[in-house]
Amino acid sequence: MKKAKILGTGLSGLVGSRIVKLLADDFEFVNLDLKSGVDITNFDQVFDVFKDHQDAVGVIHLAAVTDVSRADRERDNKQGLVYKVNVAGTKNIAKAAGHFKKYLFHVSTDFVFDGRKKTPYTEEDQPNPIEWYGQTKLWAEEAVAKELDNYFIGRLAFPINADEPSGRQDFLHKVLSWLRNxxxxxxxxxxxxxxxxxxxxxxxxxxxxxxxxxxxxxxxGSTYISPYNFARRAAKIFGFDDANITAGSFKAYLKIDPRPRQQYLAISNQKLESYLGFKMSSLDIALKMIKWQMGGI
Ligand SMILES: NC(=O)c1ccc[n+]([C@@H]2O[C@H](COP(=O)([O-])OP(=O)(O)OC[C@H]3O[C@@H](n4cnc5c(N)ncnc54)[C@H](OP(=O)(O)O)[C@@H]3O)[C@@H](O)[C@H]2O)c1
Structure with missing residues (x-):
């Protein structure tokens, strides 16, 4: 059977590359990236590729500049790369999706929240970004909602998986490397x-x-946890000694490196579970799956 075609951005990234690998039997992905000649900040390039693939059933938009420290250096700079890719690039994708009547799956972030709420954030909570990356991602959400009716905005947080696409290591792989060494x-x-x-x-x-x-x-995911306890869970499940992992203080760190950072990002997935009937994994289940996928190391 012919696979449904999906146009995608950011498919070479940490999240996108894993999605493409896992859904390779379900969809034919067309990657819109710089290597294939599509800079999402250039509307004509985006428009042309949509025009060439009018048989696509939808679009998945993951491309973003995700370096939060870089974003902080570009704060308030709408000529900077972070604004251009995250906001102007998203507007281009949304406009093209609107023009060609394509369903858009847009990937956003928990960094749209300020991190001051001690209970889990729901979709009803008002975003209030405290740094430039989160601000640009919120403007991107607003651009999608303004341009389209047929869209899904999915806010993602702290992604982990078994793979390490080149140069894009998730926090779990950093922790495993610290534990191993x-x-x-x-x-x-x-x-x-x-x-x-x-x-x-x-x-x-x-x-x-x-x-x-x-x-x-x-x-x-279905578990809210501190990075310290995350590393201890990973050590336990992967069978490492965690003696060299110590508890650090966020408040003390902010005094050394004072860029804005969110403190509490417990994010509720209850709406997703009720509407899609899909249960997101707990941390322990995810870690056990990943260990198994990595060959049990
Ligand atoms: N990673 C996280 O911790 C995290 C957390 C929450 C939400 N998210 C969101 O999840 C999505 C994916 O994140 P990720 O971590 O997988 O990102 P990533 O690894 O940093 O990859 C970014 C992707 O964007 C592409 N890209 C950047 N500028 C582009 C441009 N001008 N034109 C076309 N493509 C461009 C990159 O292509 P090249 O490979 O060609 O550079 C790459 O494929 C993002 O929307 C991000 O905001 C991520």
Whole structure:
């Protein structure tokens, strides 16, 4: 049977490359990236590729400049690369999707929130970005909602998986490397993250595209945890000694490196579970799956 075609951006990235690998039997992906001659900041290039692939059933938009420190250096600079790719690039994708009447699956981030709320954020909570990356990603969400009716905005957080695409290591692989080499590391015990198994995101993409599900959803894991306890869970499941991982203080760190950082990012996935009927993995399940996928090391 002929596979449905999906146009995608950011498919060479940490998240996109894993999605393409996992959904290779379901979809034919057409990658819109710089190597294939598509800079998403250039509307004509985007328009032309949409025109060439009018048989596509939808678009998955992951491309972004995700370097939060770089974004901080470009704060308030709308001529900077971060704004251009994350906001202007997203507007171009949304405009082309609108013109060619394509369903758009847009990937956003938990960094649209300020991280001050101590209970889990839901889709009803008001975003309030405190740094430039989160601000540009919020403007990107708004551009999608303004241009289109037929869209899915999925907010992702702290992605982990078995792969290490070149130069793009997730936090789990950093932790495993520290543990393996017995490096001393101090990790925050007083911040909260919501680790998300990228393999679950692939299933969300598949359902959303196949059923053209519309709206704003948190597509995040089912465990809220500090980076310090994350590393200890990983050590336990992967069978490493965690003696060199120590508890660090977020508040103390901010005094050394004062760029804005979110402290509490517990992100609720209840809406996704109720509407898509899909249960996102707990951290323990995700880590066990990843260990198995990595050959049990
Ligand atoms: N990683 C996280 O911690 C995290 C957390 C929450 C949400 N997200 C969101 O998830 C999505 C994917 O993130 P990721 O970590 O997989 O990103 P990533 O590894 O940094 O990859 C970024 C992707 O964007 C592409 N890209 C950048 N500028 C482009 C341009 N001008 N034209 C076309 N393509 C361009 C890159 O292509 P090249 O390979 O050619 O450079 C690459 O494929 C992003 O929207 C991000 O905001 C990520």
């Amino acid at each position: 017995q490096e001393e590391r101090s990790l925050f015990k007083d911040t909260i993250v919501t680790p998300t198994f990228i393999d679950d995101i692939a299933q969300v993409v598949k359902r959303a595209v196949n059923y053209q599900i519309v709206g704003l959803y948190h597509m995040t």
